[in-house]
Amino acid sequence: MSYGNVTDVVITSHNVTMMTLMNSPLKPIADPNMPLIRFICEVTISLPVAIFGIFGNILAFVVLRRQKKYLTTNVLLQALAVIDTLILICSILLRSMRYVNWSSYNDVYHYIFISLYPCVYFFRMADTWITVLMTVDRYIAVCHPLKAQRLCTLRRTYVIISVIFFTTFTFSMPRFFEFELTDELSLTTVGYIHTELVLNRTYTVLYRIILFFVVMYLVPMISLMALNIRLLQTIRRASRNRDSMVSEGNLRNKDGGHNAMTSSRHVTLTVVAVVIVCVICNMIAMTTHVIWAIQICFRNLRYLEMYRRFLANISNIMITFNSAINFVVYCAFSRKFRFEVKRMLSPNKLYNNDGRQRLESVSENECYTSIMSPQTIISSTHL
Template sequence: MFVRRQTELPNMTMMDSANWTSDMTNATAGHPCQGTKLEVFSLQFVCDVIIATPLVILGIFANAVAFIVLCRQKNRMTTTVLLQALAVCDTLVLVSILLLRCLVNIHLLAGTDTLTTYINVYYAGVFVYLFPVMYFLRLADTWLTTLLTIDRYIAVCHPLHVHRLCTLPRAYKNMAIVTALALVFSAPRFFERRLADTCFRFGPTSLLRNHTYTIAYQVVLFSIVMYIVPMSLLVGMNGRLLWELRRANNFRATLPMTSQTGRQMMSTKKSITLIVVAVVVVCIACNLTAVVSHLFWSLATCFPSFMYLEVPRRRLAHVSNVMVTLNSAVNFFIYCLFSRNFRTEFVRVFCCRRLRRSYGASTVSGRSAEATQLSSMCSACGKRSSAASANSVICRTCSLRTSGLASFQQSAKNKNGARYERARC
């Protein structure tokens, strides 16, 4: 009843939750507890338990902290709101990974038959309903990252349209649209499998047995919506953002910067752009293995001559699971690395009073050093003069000093005053 053809295997590129074996006649085909027993230190155990489990726990905690810190930001920007949504989606992805991958394979540490039986029941009940949710969350996460990149691309490359396109109501509306479309696209996944008569068995429905559905939806449409379109947008806009950052740095180097407030505003905008660029780079890098794994599965599904790719695909899928977990767990550290405001708010919210005091003092001293550096810049040419004093606003190249300029202005004032008195007389 539950016999499956090899060409009808579902795409497990993102999670590869079914570890498919050559014997596909069992209703629990691919369950980690069935078929050949996995070695404790096999690739699957190392990836799903030893590496992924600590990453999941760390990532859930880090995303929760990042969400709290982002909510405490004083400036409510569209980028901040999108980062909050991304933190929530990443947390849900990590929770689903914990339930689908880590807890299912952790029984290998004990290896008792009783625990294995409980895992069988748990896996069958959870997999049928949670695996489609995983596809939905992964798709929503990818398009939220794309939406974040589009928002920053408009702010950097088209600043005249920011007030019209990058507003909070529009950001909430775009997030709702992306989430709804991701749910609609993932809806067929909920009808691919069903529970069998026994309590710990599941099998494919007639929809999943349909070869046309497999080719059209799982191969073609999924490749376009999940990988080709968003990755192309991310690569193109991220490259443009990097080019704009480099051009802005070169342009600012040629201009005088005497205003500390203006310098801080530019630094804040630069840090926000760097955060978005780093998040996108990590997303692209972590999804490369998933793209290759999905390509291998698509070739093996569409062309029987490529069936030899199924074995390396399974191995690559385990590595892909770790990379997906890493992608959802590292954003907090990116924020800490590139944003001083995020670090300051994090210390203010979560650290003790003594550490807050010491960190605040170091921040103030750093800003004072920046102010001193700004005060030694020439207001005429914008270049820093090593020979000029801290109170000098004109460099030697311009042949004027603050004292000389002040005396010149005073003498001119006296002369004008004398002329005024003579004219009055």
């Protein structure tokens, strides 16, 4: 007996071919509106968002590369931009392109699915845990600034990123053995079906439901929410302290101190915004995963199938949105980032040179992508 495809990643259960569904306990319930809903979600909404996100992530990566290279959060955001781009490419190839009615693509789709299906799990899990690492990085810089010089080093950041990639890839390895190509039902058409591994109920319940839920959702989401609350509380307290010092005339080096504190605040708000978007989007995917798990464990609850399929489409949109929106967040919270984007896209050389000098003279310390240098950490985030 097959246990269907998990609906909490970029791929949803309606992507499985009829050869897979024939042996699945989650029989698709006929809904004349579902094809239209899928087309709207996958092509009308997700495709433009994914294309925008790919270009935005590439532009963000280029801008981040031009920032100070010793900054740890800068490196983490570059890694995030790369992974988000890979997720968006998979989203287009696995979902959107299926519904544009391109016969040549449909002929090779089965091979693309077999290759990219496990990669989506790897990319999404790595994306989530790098977001956690970025939040921890910012938490140390803001809440424990005196420890940041020792803990938040560039070398350690690269090592932890490598560990995350290796661990998430290893955890996702079983996904490479969940589907296989077949031509059993047609002499001219190749499809894909679940392997014996997926037919094993112990594997499905233990790995695909419980372990995946804990590693992908439970632990990282709780960590992100707890750290985010702590960061917001620290920002609020720092703002009150700064206002009190200004009103009492006790703030020395007013311009420099204000710029450093404002820069630190912008860095933190950027990370907080990225985390909030990540949590909201993953909560919807987590809900879909829970509904799917309930269907697997209690097979008489067929009425949940329609809700799950509809929510899976919404979840796919939110996953695409999560990987595409960071460029907008950076522009919204970082004056330096906005300026760098304008400078890159502007053909006016005079504006590029003079404008950059003006910006650097006003906010030399502002770099939204990092925990800043050790000296700036102490002066700008010590509360």
